[in-house]
Amino acid sequence: GESVGLHLPTLSVQEGDNSIINCAYSNSASDYFIWYKQESGKGPQFIIDIRSNMDKRQGQRVTVLLNKTVKHLSLQIAATQPGDSAVYFCAETGGGGTSYGKLTFGQGTILTVHP
């Protein structure tokens, strides 16, 4: 079935470096994409979202890039901090009314930031 997948299951960086987490999606009908951060013992926390009519969106220290041609999504974190250590999930939805409340999540990438 349709799925969203991640290329790298783990990513280790040094504090202050920039981090890039990648995600591939397969549903060409997807029109809304979200990045979530999940820390141990907590639920997924919203980071940033982007709609399919955009290629790039920036937040505080984070940028999401969307390439619809190759169905690829990325999350860039600037000046990564130890507090950014977590599992990062991309998620997608779309396709009309059948998508109510339904996000398709990628498998997740474990980001470890070393001081």
Added chain:
Amino acid sequence: KAGVTQTPRYLIKTRGQQVTLSCSPISGHRSVSWYQQTPGQGLQFLFEYFSETQRNKGNFPGRFSGRQFSNSRSEMNVSTLELGDSALYLCASSVNSATNEKLFFGSGTQLSVL
């Protein structure tokens, strides 16, 4: 504004039992979705409720059911528990859950089936 609240935080049950989990959405949010998270399968959609009606359902057996009350609070029930039902069950809420609307998640209920 308080976030999504899920109770209980932890549950231990034995095979064959049933369990009920509770979720209180963010005030003003009328849509509640449920997800199962396991190390092997990741995050999987269970179902979504809006105005006490189930609008969407994932690919889970009929042992998994839910409901929503008039105050938007929701419960999910799993009957005849199996070992494979051990998971973190997450509830998420949104204002209306249109197709392009972000979901806010609770911290989940960790269910262990022995």
